[in-house]
Amino acid sequence: MGLLDKEFSDGNIVIARVDDLMNWARLSSIWQLGFGLACCAIEMMATSASHYDFDRFGVIPRNTPRQADAIIISGTVTLKMATRIKRLYEQMPDPKYIISMGSCANCGGPYWEHGYHVLKGIDRVIPVDVYVPGCPPRPEALLEGLLKLQEKIRNESLRKKIA
Amino acid sequence: MKNPEEIFELLKNEFGDTILGLDKDTPTESIILVDSMNINKIGAFLRNNNDLKFDSLMVLSGVDDTNGTKVKDEDGTDMISGGTLSVYYHLHSTNLKHKITLKVSTPRENPQVESTYNVWRTSDWHEREAYDMFGIIFLNHPDLRRILMPYDWEAGYPLRKDYKNPEFYKGMKVPY
Amino acid sequence: MALKTETMVLNMGPQHPSTHGVLRLELEIEGELILSVKPHIGYLHRCFEKHAEAMTYPQVIPYTDRLDYLAAMGNNFGYVIAVEKLLGIQIPERVEYIRIIMAELQRIASHLVAIATNGADIGALTPFLYLFRDREYILSLFEMTCGARMLYNYMWIGGLSHDIHPDFVRKTKEFIIHFRPTIIELNNLLTFNKIFIERTANIGILPIDTAINFGASGPVLRGSGLPFDVRREDPYSIYNRFDFEIPTGKGLVGTVGDCWDRYYVRVLEMEQSLRIIEQAIDNIPEGDVHSAIPKRIKPPKGTVYARVENPRGELGYFIISDGNLNPFRVKVRAPSFVNLEVMGELCKGHLVADVIAILGSLDIVLGEIDR
Ligand code: SF4
Numbered sequence: 001m002g003l004l005d006k007e008f009s010d011g012n013i014v015i016a017r018v019d020d021l022m023n024w025a026r027l028s029s030i031w032q033l034g035f036g037l038a039c040c041a042i043e044m045m046a047t048s049a050s051h052y053d054f055d056r057f058g059v060i061p062r063n064t065p066r067q068a069d070a071i072i073i074s075g076t077v078t079l080k081m082a083t084r085i086k087r088l089y090e091q092m093p094d095p096k097y098i099i100s101m102g103s104c105a106n107c108g109g110p111y112w113e114h115g116y117h118v119l120k121g122i123d124r125v126i127p128v129d130v131y132v133p134g135c136p137p138r139p140e141a142l143l144e145g146l147l148k149l150q151e152k153i154r155n156e157s158l159r160k161k162i163a
Numbered sequence: 164m165k166n167p168e169e170i171f172e173l174l175k176n177e178f179g180d181t182i183l184g185l186d187k188d189t190p191t192e193s194i195i196l197v198d199s200m201n202i203n204k205i206g207a208f209l210r211n212n213n214d215l216k217f218d219s220l221m222v223l224s225g226v227d228d229t230n231g232t233k234v235k236d237e238d239g240t241d242m243i244s245g246g247t248l249s250v251y252y253h254l255h256s257t258n259l260k261h262k263i264t265l266k267v268s269t270p271r272e273n274p275q276v277e278s279t280y281n282v283w284r285t286s287d288w289h290e291r292e293a294y295d296m297f298g299i300i301f302l303n304h305p306d307l308r309r310i311l312m313p314y315d316w317e318a319g320y321p322l323r324k325d326y327k328n329p330e331f332y333k334g335m336k337v338p339y
Numbered sequence: 340m341a342l343k344t345e346t347m348v349l350n351m352g353p354q355h356p357s358t359h360g361v362l363r364l365e366l367e368i369e370g371e372l373i374l375s376v377k378p379h380i381g382y383l384h385r386c387f388e389k390h391a392e393a394m395t396y397p398q399v400i401p402y403t404d405r406l407d408y409l410a411a412m413g414n415n416f417g418y419v420i421a422v423e424k425l426l427g428i429q430i431p432e433r434v435e436y437i438r439i440i441m442a443e444l445q446r447i448a449s450h451l452v453a454i455a456t457n458g459a460d461i462g463a464l465t466p467f468l469y470l471f472r473d474r475e476y477i478l479s480l481f482e483m484t485c486g487a488r489m490l491y492n493y494m495w496i497g498g499l500s501h502d503i504h505p506d507f508v509r510k511t512k513e514f515i516i517h518f519r520p521t522i523i524e525l526n527n528l529l530t531f532n533k534i535f536i537e538r539t540a541n542i543g544i545l546p547i548d549t550a551i552n553f554g555a556s557g558p559v560l561r562g563s564g565l566p567f568d569v570r571r572e573d574p575y576s577i578y579n580r581f582d583f584e585i586p587t588g589k590g591l592v593g594t595v596g597d598c599w600d601r602y603y604v605r606v607l608e609m610e611q612s613l614r615i616i617e618q619a620i621d622n623i624p625e626g627d628v629h630s631a632i633p634k635r636i637k638p639p640k641g642t643v644y645a646r647v648e649n650p651r652g653e654l655g656y657f658i659i660s661d662g663n664l665n666p667f668r669v670k671v672r673a674p675s676f677v678n679l680e681v682m683g684e685l686c687k688g689h690l691v692a693d694v695i696a697i698l699g700s701l702d703i704v705l706g707e708i709d710r
Contacts, residue, residue, distance in 0.1 A: 035354050037361055038383055038706055039408035042452070042489060046478075049471035065354075078709075079332050081361055081382045084353055110401065112339045114393050116321050116382045118310060118330045120339045121200045136489055172668055191424055191643040218551050221646070224657050224670035251657065253644050253672075257551055263642070285554030288680050296388070310513055311381035322388055 019157050026069070029151040030097070030146070033068035033088065034061030038075025040102035040136045047139040057146055065091040070149065072142075073128075074110060076104035077119040091127045099145050100128045103135045110135065123131070164261050166174035167193035174283055178205060187293065189193045194251070197266040202252075203303075206282040208255060209263075217254040217263065220283035224251045225293035229324045231271060245324045248274045248297050269299065278304040346374055353382045358703030359456060359698070364682075368691060375559040376694065378679055378688040385414050391669035396422055396636045397496055397670065404490035406671060407707040409452050411647040412445035412481075414707075415494035419657040420575055421645035434498050434578045434625035440619050441481070441493065441513070442634040442647075442655035448520070449475040449650035450605045457602060461538045461692075466529045473521055473552070476514055485508060500698040503623075510606060511620055515613055522610060530606060539602060542592030543685040543697035547596065553684070557652025558608065559701060562601035569648040583611045593631040598700035605702075617677050621654045637664055651675050673707035682692035685694045 020123030027128045036044060048061065062068045067085040077085060089096070100122050108120035122128060129152060133147035165173075171185045173193065182205075183196040197205055209217040231246025252265040269276055278301040279286045290301040291310040298320040301307055309316060316331040327339055352363035361382035387406060391399045403418045404411040405472040416438060422428065455470040478488045483504045485493045493500050531536055545555070550563045560567055564587040570578040586607035588600030640662045646655040652674030661667040678701050685697050 026412055033354075036359075038385075041360065042408055046471060046475070046488075050468040051472060053474045062357075072558060074385060076385050078384055079335060079337070080384065081353065082335055083333060084382075108630060109338060110405070111385050111390070114390045115386045116326070116337070116389060117386055119335060120337075124335060138488065144525055187547075189641045191641055195640070219554050221554065221693070222655055222657055222670060222672035223654070224668070226659060226668050226670075246557065251642075251670075253655070257565065260572060264642075283554065284552050285677055285681065286678065311384040313381070321386070324392075 011079045014022075019159075022158060023154050023156060026095075027150040028059040029060075030149070031062045031067060031071075033065050033071040033092070034063050035071060035088070036074055037077065037081070037132050038102075038104065040074040040104070042135040043099065043139055044072060044142065046076045047142050052139040052143065054143075054146075057143070057150075059146065060132075064069060065089075066093065068092050068101060069095070070097040072101050073105040073122045074101045076109065077122050078095050078117050079119055080117070082119045082122075082125050084146050085122070086125050095156075096125060097129045097149055099130045099142075099149060101142060101145070102137055102156075103133060106107045106133060165214065165258060166261075167195065167263055170263050171195050173212075173214070174205065174208075175226075177208060181205070184290045186266070197265050197267050199250075199269045200263070201277070202267055203277040203279055205265070205283060206252075206279045210282055214259075216256045216258045218283075219255050219257055220256050220279070220285040220289075221253040221262075222251075223253075223279075223286055223289035223293065225249070225297040225299055225322070226251060227271075227297060227323050228268070236318045240327060241325055243271070243323075246271050248299055248323075250276055250293060250299060252279070274299040275302055276300070277302050280304050296320055298323070344369065346470050350692070353375065354555070358645045359703055360402060362389075362679075362703070362705055363710075364694065364698075366686075366691065366694065369506045370398060370618045371692075372688045373514065373686045373689050373691065373694065376683050377469070378682055380676075380679070380705070380708050383705045385706075385710065387671065387710040388669055391666055393665065395664045396638070396666060397709055398428045399666065400495065401490070404492055406673065407649060407651065407654070407675070407704045407710060408489060409704055410449040411490050412447050412461045413443045413449075413647060413654060415491065415500075416442050416576075417647040419494045419496050419651070420643065421643050421649060421658050422636070422638065424645055425488050425641060425658060425660055426496070426636070428497055428631060428633065430456060430497065431626045431628070432577075432624045432633070436619050437503055438494055439576060439578065439581075441484075441621075442615055443615045443619075444477050444511070445478060446650045447609050450476050450609050451477075453605055453650070453699075453702040454525070454529070457702070458535065459698075460695050460699045461535070463529055463532070463535060466525060469521070469524070469528070473523050476517065480510055481505065483510070489551075495632055496636055498630070499628040501557045502628045508620055508623070511616065515617060518609075518613065522606065524607065529604060532620045536592050536599060538693075538696050539598035539700065542593075542598045542689060542693050543700065544594050545596040545681060545685060549681065549684060553681045555681055556677065557649070557674050558601050558604040559652065559678045559681070564588050565597035569646055573583065573646065575645070575647055576590060581615045583615050586611065598696050601700040601702075617633065637662070646672070649674055649708075650705065652678060671707070671710055673710060675701075675703040675705075676710075678710045679703050679708060681686060 006043045111118040130145045181198040181201040186194040193211045207264045231243045247268040295309045314317045350368045353361040363379040365377040403414040451470045451474045454468040459467040547563045568585045636662045644657045655672030657670040659668040
């Protein structure tokens with residue numbers, strides 16, 4: 001902080017694009033919906049615990065969809081669960097992002113062939129922003145996925161798209 | 164400690180014809196075959212008898228024996244008709260430390276087995292699971308519903324060998 | 340005239356931070372008081388048993404990992420023991436020793452998660468961070484051995500996938516030295532913490548006959564005071580060579596069989612696991628871990644039921660073989676599935692906040708409940 005203190009000590013003005021400022025603010029405080037599904041959820045927990053420390057990227061688990069910016073689908077989505085996930089997704093306020101974590105959420109994973117009760121990919125129900133492969137993905141992989149999501153947010157624009 | 168032969172003799176003396184036999188061909192464990200409509204009585208005896216004391220049901224497993232004949236239905240899919248479904252009970256005594264396996268069989272077309280809910284409470288969910296997966300009806304079970312599959316699943320019993328998965332469930336595509 | 344009151348049905352889950360996955364509890368409450376609890380499961384039903392019927396015997400092992408994903412080694416262990424019994428093969432000593440060390444390390448790792456989440460659920464977040472740090476230590480030992488952090492596919496039928504790393508023995512000893520003080524730290528931080536005791540002592544008391552009748556096992560049963568442990572009752576592998584105690588609930592701060600007892604049994608068990616590892620780690624004989632792996636795994640016709648003591652309780656595999664390359668039927672006796680059944684009994688008459696403490700003390704894993 002020392003550097004910043006000096007820069008701003010005599011009340012300078014910073015000029016930035018609104019897009020940049022907004023995106024910078026949004027991407028450095030992605031609050032995720034604290035939501036675990038299966039084995040991948042344990043790796044997600046490990047990522048947020050001491051060793052890998054999700055917190056340093058501004059990711060804090062929120063326990064209600066209404067306060068969440070992102071949802072990490074961490075694990076196998078079954079048919080019974082899919083309708084509930086859709087409901088959760090719909091309850092989240094815009095803008096919202098989805099990280100699909102693990103092969104199961106991407107495409108059914110090891111259960112693709114005989115899984116009569118497994119949804120073969122969460123993208124059949126809700127749109128996905130980042131896919132993280134692996135079974136389970138290592139915490140580093142999930143962090144990489146998060147960085148990819150930040151990149152995506154950084155390149156977004158507030159301006160109306162003109163078709 | 165009693166071995167399966169002794170337990171079989173004890174049961175045979177007590178229940179006569181409802182004990183159908185002792186299957187010793189299986190290399191690793193002996194199985195006592197029991198009539199499906201008397202399993203509750205036999206279970207209560209096994210639990211309460213002082214020489215047996217089988218107070219814990221380790222697992223109850225449904226099995227599709229697939230011993231019927233294979234037929235093709237109208238649209239050419241394989242079906243199994245006739246034959247039996249079975250239920251295995253693995254019992255254990257925490258007190259006397261012996262184990263025994265019971266087996267009941269029931270016709271595939273109308274599978275009915277007496278519930279052992281009031282003997283071992285472990286049966287509660289296990290019987291619901293056997294119903295869910297194989298469609299075995301447990302008579303006198305207080306709450307026989309599907310347990311793992313959605314309550315409104317209509318496509319049959321998934322662990323039967325001739326089960327066919329539906330194309331769609333609530334608008335979601337099921338096959339890969 | 341008395342006021343007319345109505346009971347209310349409250350849904351907890353399937354998305355709830357303290358249900359440890361996707362469990363839905365239907366609570367019938369009157370004010371804060373619980374009248375009944377109905378668990379609804381199946382939100383993670385991944386069709387393990389169907390897969391097992393379609394795969395060859397060795398191919399099933401990775402799926403067993405994914406049943407109880409916090410104790411994947413234990414799941415592998417149970418399955419390979421069942422198939423080995425069916426095949427009737429002898430396992431080299433070296434393999435047995437390594438298996439036991441792995442299983443015990445896994446027990447510690449799993450209990451660490453159980454304790455951490457039990458604490459975190461009822462408000463103690465700091466131990467969570469401490470305990471996950473130590474869990475990472477164990478995971479790095481596993482990673483060093485087989486390359487995976489969580490789902491190992493390590494124990495194969497008749498052997499192991501890899502031999503241990505040359506550094507493994509040294510690192511494991513270091514871990515033991517490092518971990519002993521952590522248990523003391525944990526006791527100071529959480530176990531004998533006044534608030535924690537208030538939340539868990541005398542809550543969710545499970546009497547011993549109920550526990551047996553419901554078929555409970557593992558720390559849930561031992562917390563009620565019965566020293567039942569499959570490692571001792573029905574020794575598999577080479578457990579009968581080791582000296583260890585079976586901790587039981589004694590009602591130290593409350594009544595026997597309450598949440599705190601179940602919790603404390605886990606803490607004590609970690610200590611015992613360390614003891615087993617200590618006895619085994621120096622005696623690993625030389626040998627080849629691949630020598631007994633059969634070329635072609637095709638067991639004879641027959642049935643087998645094998646059980647092992649997993650961190651959550653008695654894990655059993657019932658396998659029917661019809662003499663083919665793939666099993667005819669595999670049924671898993673999942674300890675959490677059975678332990679969760681007592682939930683309804685335990686919660687009666689408690690408050691809503693206690694449900695979370697009780698659920699945490701049962702330590703369930705949805706992966707093996709729903710399979
Ligand atoms: S991708 Fe693998 S680790 Fe993740 S939920 Fe699926 S089976 Fe489990």
